[in-house]
Amino acid sequence: MIKKLLTYLLPAILLTGCVEEDRFSNSPQGNYDALWEIIDERYCFFEHAKQEYGLDWDAVYLKYKPQVQAAENNAELFDIYGEMLRELRDGHVNLVSDYGTTYYWDWSLNHPINFSDSLQRNYLGNKFRITNGIKYTTLPDSIGYIYVGSFESSISSDNVSLMLLRLAENKGIIIDIRNNGGGMLTAAEALAEHFVTEKTRCGYIQHKTGKGHDDFSAPEPLYLEPKGVIWGKPVILLTNRGVYSSANHFVMLMKPLPQITVIGDKTGGGSGLPLSNTLPNGWTVRFSACPILDIEGNHTEFGIAPNEEVHITPDDWNSGRDTIIERAIEIINALHEENNEKKGC
């Protein structure tokens, strides 16, 4: 009996090998190789970036390798690593260490700003309310105005319902998410759920299943389910290049809905859910890992075009008018009149 037990147990114990990761050394070259490999295996937009602007990740490795070898200190290395990551042109890619955080800002900074809180003040006035960080008021001409500057805080469905009830008498609402750099996907979804009347497929999500550039899971559908007070009147969604990440996600969810019109500038993009990993020296790298696709299966990593492109004109800027808000008011008034005509009023 004992002999039999040993016969079966010993091989099992011997199979207990060590599970380790292929590791790079904590050296300038080792950390560089580790950083390049983490991105190579886990970043999700290689093919899309190759189509958009011809990214060649192998060539990027060779481009920065000599600089790494010539670097004299960690601060210099941090900058070089950061430069390498900027080649991805992705605002979700950062390197974090005691030297700070590297960013890629061109998705926003290379484009017209199309938003000013000074101009916005002329519309918000001094009687606006705030709920869950969302500012809202009623503009002259019975048009609701909602400004969502961030999705970093969670959004309560009850609070949104109360807000929409307070705005219910208006002809329509303007949802302004300009310069909303994102936050939580769940917050964006919590707001969007008040604009669908039934469970609605609104996009897809994928994740990487392996280390190859094309190793992705099948797209899993994303749904919006109606919650609380549902808004069915016209909605004009204002966007600019500062709309990024979960704010971009919000536009992706809202744009296909029938009562929504998106105006302003193209969004900044950022449709990959970012994950993080670490280098041998403990520095943290964040990168887009899970692509979210729109309802037609397209990437929105490099932004979502509005239904109508509108920019703030210099004349309006100087006279304190927000061209985009003014255009939104025009559209709502036009839609209201159109509806009245249909009803025969």
Added chain:
Amino acid sequence: MIKRAILYTFALLLCTPFTLRAQQIADDSIVPERIVVKCSSYGITYMNNLDTYLSGYNHTGRGLYYSNEKFRDARTGNYRWKYQTLLTANTGITTLHDNTQLSGMVNYSWSGFHPFKINNRLQLLAGAQIQAGGGALYIPTNGNNLVSVKLRTAVAASGAAIYHIPSKRGDYILRAQADVPLAGLMFAPEFGQSYYEIFGLQNYSRTIAFSHPLNSPCVRGTFSVDIPVAWRKHSTTIRLAYTADIFQSDINNIRTHLYSHAFTVGIVRTIYKVKKENNIIKYTPY
């Protein structure tokens, strides 16, 4: 850090009831229907954690370790079977340079052993074990993948050797035990799958994996010595133990190892459940 851990350990030990005359109770007037040996141990553990879902590099550090063991004979079958329940928990802080990781794990196992008495001093036990465990690793600086959750259950082979060394105060008992999981189920996200997708969107259909020694070679080994001590009219047994808890997995291109080397000290208590008088069984599950 070590000083503080030792201090905590002894503080916890002071809270443990000091059981008197533990193993000498089998005198001529008491018949134990069942004897249960219980031991709560506390100690420090040296940890080495790798989870490539969070970080591709080992985080090392120290933590606190707790174990609670109950060991008893079967009621039937002329004491041919012995049962063990074991609860262990550890928590600690591990680092990779400035990168900090927090971890906490709880494991429970239930074992049934068949004893093989080699001689009066040595006995071997062989049996099966059901394991269940869970916990999490947490790296605060990570973005959307702050946490890696560990949930697992397994059927394991388990074996032990127990050796008695008689002394005036009672037996010193040396024990070595090894548990090797053979098959089980484990929570295992896919390579780049986010928890937002798993728990937020509830796309978790492919997150349970079948584990076996080839994709999850694990072992838990314990070496302990029970030392009888006496002080005036009181006596008790102290257990010193070393436990190597080796959890590993390589599933969905995510590699994990959680190595814990724990040094613990505890008080052994022997509980006698008395059935009737005038029968004498001088017996201990060991």
